[in-house]
Amino acid sequence: MSAVYLDNAATTPLCAEARAAMEPYLAERFGNASEPHGFGRAARAGLEQARARVGELLGAEPGQVVFTSGGSEADNHAVFGLSGSTPGRLVVSAIEHPAVREPARELERRGFEVVWAPVDGEGTVDAAEFERLVRPGDRLAAAIWANNVTGVVQPVQRLAAAAAERGVPFHTDAVQAAASLPVGLAASGAESVALSAHKLGGPKGVGCLLVRTPSELPPLVWGGGQEHGLRSGTENVPGVVGFAAALEATHAAADARAALRTRLEQALGDHISVVSAGAPRLPGHLLALVPGIRADLLVLALDREGYAVAAGSACAAGDAEPSHVLLAQGMSAQDARSVVRVSLGLQTSAAGVDGFAAAFRSCVERLRTGALQPIAAEG
Amino acid sequence: MYSAATVEHALSLRHAGSAGPTAVVGEAGRSACGDAIRIELALAGGTIAAARHRSFGCPHATAAAELACALAEGRHLLGAARIGGSDLEAVLEPREQNRECVLLAVDALHAALATALDSASFPFVDGRVAVAMSGGVDSAVALLKAVEAGLEPVGVTLRLWIDPGAPDGERACCSPRSVRAARDACHAMGVPHVGLDLRAGFHHEVVEEFVAGFQAGRTPNPCMRCNGSFRFAALAEFADRIGAARIATGHYARVRRRDGVALVARGADPAKDQSYMLAAVPSEILGRCWFPLGEQTKVQTRAQAGRAGLEAAGRAESQDVCFVGGGDHRSFLERHGGAGRPGAIVDLSGRRLGRHAGVHRFTPGQRRGIGVAGPEPLYVLAVEAASGRVGVGPRAELERRTVWIAPGRLLTPSRRVQAKLRYRTDPVWATVRPGVDGFTLDLDEAVSGIAPGQTAVLYDDDTVVGTGTIAS
Numbered sequence: 001m002s003a004v005y006l007d008n009a010a011t012t013p014l015c016a017e018a019r020a021a022m023e024p025y026l027a028e029r030f031g032n033a034s035e036p037h038g039f040g041r042a043a044r045a046g047l048e049q050a051r052a053r054v055g056e057l058l059g060a061e062p063g064q065v066v067f068t069s070g071g072s073e074a075d076n077h078a079v080f081g082l083s084g085s086t087p088g089r090l091v092v093s094a095i096e097h098p099a100v101r102e103p104a105r106e107l108e109r110r111g112f113e114v115v116w117a118p119v120d121g122e123g124t125v126d127a128a129e130f131e132r133l134v135r136p137g138d139r140l141a142a143a144i145w146a147n148n149v150t151g152v153v154q155p156v157q158r159l160a161a162a163a164a165e166r167g168v169p170f171h172t173d174a175v176q177a178a179a180s181l182p183v184g185l186a187a188s189g190a191e192s193v194a195l196s197a198h199k200l201g202g203p204k205g206v207g208c209l210l211v212r213t214p215s216e217l218p219p220l221v222w223g224g225g226q227e228h229g230l231r232s233g234t235e236n237v238p239g240v241v242g243f244a245a246a247l248e249a250t251h252a253a254a255d256a257r258a259a260l261r262t263r264l265e266q267a268l269g270d271h272i273s274v275v276s277a278g279a280p281r282l283p284g285h286l287l288a289l290v291p292g293i294r295a296d297l298l299v300l301a302l303d304r305e306g307y308a309v310a311a312g313s314a315c316a317a318g319d320a321e322p323s324h325v326l327l328a329q330g331m332s333a334q335d336a337r338s339v340v341r342v343s344l345g346l347q348t349s350a351a352g353v354d355g356f357a358a359a360f361r362s363c364v365e366r367l368r369t370g371a372l373q374p375i376a377a378e379g
Numbered sequence: 380m381y382s383a384a385t386v387e388h389a390l391s392l393r394h395a396g397s398a399g400p401t402a403v404v405g406e407a408g409r410s411a412c413g414d415a416i417r418i419e420l421a422l423a424g425g426t427i428a429a430a431r432h433r434s435f436g437c438p439h440a441t442a443a444a445e446l447a448c449a450l451a452e453g454r455h456l457l458g459a460a461r462i463g464g465s466d467l468e469a470v471l472e473p474r475e476q477n478r479e480c481v482l483l484a485v486d487a488l489h490a491a492l493a494t495a496l497d498s499a500s501f502p503f504v505d506g507r508v509a510v511a512m513s514g515g516v517d518s519a520v521a522l523l524k525a526v527e528a529g530l531e532p533v534g535v536t537l538r539l540w541i542d543p544g545a546p547d548g549e550r551a552c553c554s555p556r557s558v559r560a561a562r563d564a565c566h567a568m569g570v571p572h573v574g575l576d577l578r579a580g581f582h583h584e585v586v587e588e589f590v591a592g593f594q595a596g597r598t599p600n601p602c603m604r605c606n607g608s609f610r611f612a613a614l615a616e617f618a619d620r621i622g623a624a625r626i627a628t629g630h631y632a633r634v635r636r637r638d639g640v641a642l643v644a645r646g647a648d649p650a651k652d653q654s655y656m657l658a659a660v661p662s663e664i665l666g667r668c669w670f671p672l673g674e675q676t677k678v679q680t681r682a683q684a685g686r687a688g689l690e691a692a693g694r695a696e697s698q699d700v701c702f703v704g705g706g707d708h709r710s711f712l713e714r715h716g717g718a719g720r721p722g723a724i725v726d727l728s729g730r731r732l733g734r735h736a737g738v739h740r741f742t743p744g745q746r747r748g749i750g751v752a753g754p755e756p757l758y759v760l761a762v763e764a765a766s767g768r769v770g771v772g773p774r775a776e777l778e779r780r781t782v783w784i785a786p787g788r789l790l791t792p793s794r795r796v797q798a799k800l801r802y803r804t805d806p807v808w809a810t811v812r813p814g815v816d817g818f819t820l821d822l823d824e825a826v827s828g829i830a831p832g833q834t835a836v837l838y839d840d841d842t843v844v845g846t847g848t849i850a851s
Contacts, residue, residue, distance in 0.1 A: 292435070294435060294436065294437065294438075294441070296437055296438055297389060297390070297437075297438055297441055300381070300386055300389060300390060300438055301390050304386075304390060322413075333413055334413055334435070337413060337435075366392060367392070369392055369395045369396045370392050370395030370396065370432065370433055370434065370441065370445075371433060371434075371435065372415060372416070372417050372433035372434050372435045
């Protein structure tokens with residue numbers, strides 16, 4: 001079992017505030033928020049307080065907050081819901097999380113035209129090109145707020161404004177950004193924003209979609225009419241209460257994380273090259289390229305030393321698929337398999353970072369004895 | 380996800396690195412996932428003193444490379460040639476989708492072993508026999524018979540060049556998949572397997588000759604050439620290196636001796652007889668050959684494979700002209716610079732009936748694809764490469780009573796023979812008249828569709844007594 005957790009971009013431990021806020025709703029306040037009796041009213045009070053608090057923190061009216069089962073559901077609801085049911089045109093950034101990318105690809109299969117907006121060599125969406133690509137009449141424009149692989153923060157305000165000028169709804173996935181940045185509906189100018197609780201110290205299985213004009217969005221789930229009729233089903237009251245509490249607690253330590261990351265980058269020095277070093281990045285996020293070393297192997301080696309980090313490219317069905325995000329910014333497929341993601345959290349300490357840096361250096365040096373510069377593979 | 384053994388081996392690095400400047404090297408790579416493995420073997424005589432690996436591979440591939448080196452180190456080369464995918468899988472327990480990653484390490488090890496054995500010179504060992512393995516059922520049963528006979532077989536598969544643009548190259552008996560199937564068949568019987576990469580030599584000796592033959596207006600038989608001057612020679616050299624006096628293959632043929640000369644004879648199964656294809660194998664190599672299936676039928680072979688539970692029992696047959704990989708040879712020739720010149724289609728009187736796109740599309744006796752119509756069906760009579768002229772005429776004009784074979788040789792003095800003038804045709808009675816560098820055949824009955832470039836094989840009873848190339 002890993003002792004030091006540095007994979008906070010994948011998920012975070014439940015913070016004390018969220019846990020404390022949730023406990024009553026896991027116990028005596030267990031009621032169904034749709035029922036008029038005391039148990040139900042207690043649950044409803046918790047739900048609506050959470051909705052109001054989430055709206056307040058994210059620049060949205062309570063009526064614009066739709067609680068979901070997480071970020072993927074929120075993204076799916078926005079992309080499918082806003083794009084309509086008859087074929088049309090979408091402009092989507094080339095570096096979306098699969099929760100946006102795959103719905104867009106599904107729409108492509110259903111006859112929609114999807115234009116993939118490019119990024120520059122640092123992984124930032126080319127805003128001028130995005131402005132050129134979005135046209136009046138498009139069903140949807142979408143760009144991630146901060147990318148989950150590189151941590152690069154995107155110029156969402158400018159992209160959202162460009163879409164708004166052309167009368168095109170703009171969706172942004174703020175799942176990764178929300179743990180570190182003051183994201184929100186009002187601040188972005190977007191039509192919809194997706195968030196997830198477990199990336200920012202909240203529980204798993206809950207998130208929200210902020211939507212500027214809920215009446216424009218068709219329901220995702222039909223049934224009892226919960227969540228303004230957009231997503232039926234008995235509400236996950238402990239989850240949303242924990243979400244609101246975590247959201248409230250989250251931003252404070254952003255600066256501390258940025259300082260720790262600088263310390264880490266300096267400690268790793270010549271062993272790595274920092275991916276997207278020249279772009280604005282999330283404060284706790286480091287994507288490190290270790291040329292010639294396989295990231296999936298390095299992750300296992302570090303795990304054995306007690307440090308949990310992630311490989312930049314996931315291995316799916318036997319093949320280590322190079323991340324489309326890294327390929328989009330011009331990285332070679334080989335290098336994309338040599339990229340490790342280190343993501344600091346609120347719980348990360350300076351001692352933890354120093355210990356990690358030492359372990360990282362020794363693991364890389366050891367693995368180098370078995371490393372081979374890629375040879376030409378045959379067909 | 381990774382098994383505990385996979386993690387342990389992937390991170391062990393006990394055998395990571397280089398085995399020194401004189402080590403032999405084997406490499407394997409997969410373009411699909413970018414993985415590459417290099418295995419180096421330091422040798423002390425026929426023994427692997429040290430095995431080392433370096434890789435740019437996923438944990439499954441890296442763990443497999445480490446384990447393969449651990450298993451190979453300290454073993455004799457032929458002992459290490461018994462290491463296969465199932466040995467590694469038994470330890471690493473990969474999921475189905477990661478088995479390919481594990482096999483990459485086996486490929487790299489076997490590539491290194493093949494390189495090492497290329498310069499081996501083992502003393503001859505009684506009972507050691509090199510068994511040619513194609514990955515199909517016939518060679519698997521031939522191997523089974525060698526095992527059952529108490530011999531010490533070593534399986535060998537020749538990896539030959541296949542057209543990379545072929546529609547179905549994987550079916551060919553020399554494809555990477557077939558090499559793995561052959562390896563598995565050997566390992567299932569506890570027999571070492573060696574895969575020799577002969578792609579370059581095969582391309583030069585057989586494929587280029589095939590292309591040149593068509594360009595010259597002939598209809599060459601590349602399988603004859605391959606058996607006669609390439610494949611069996613490579614097998615014999617391999618057998619010499621590993622100390623095997625004998626060579627076995629899964630052909631349906633027999634070896635007979637006349638006056639001390641080894642000759643090939645028909646197999647017992649008339650439907651499968653492959654003696655024609657082996658007619659050009661040199662006698663000194665034939666004398667070392669054993670065809671375990673020569674005395675039986677294909678049906679018996681299948682039954683034996685089924686009883687023994689051989690995985691190859693249901694596998695498709697390998698094919699003739701393997702390197703075109705399931706494509707037709709005309710489009711192969713066009714892709715590989717073997718297209719002959721275009722020209723006129725003329726009748727017997729020299730009258731021009733039409734044009735054609737290239738002489739390589741025609742062979743004497745051909746009826747389809749001529750592209751001109753006549754009052755009676757037209758057949759290709761002659762192909763003139765230099766002028767590009769293709770002569771056509773009625774079927775009766777195809778008939779020939781005399782054939783000139785050159786170069787050709789009689790293996791034993793013969794006068795009355797049965798001559799087979801093309802594969803999969805019935806032989807005809809003929810009288811042999813020896814000439815300077817070949818011989819003339821006077822046929823007892825008229826034969827049509829005799830194509831220069833094809834091979835004539837002469838039988839006395841069931842034994843091949845002469846062979847040569849049809850010149851005219």
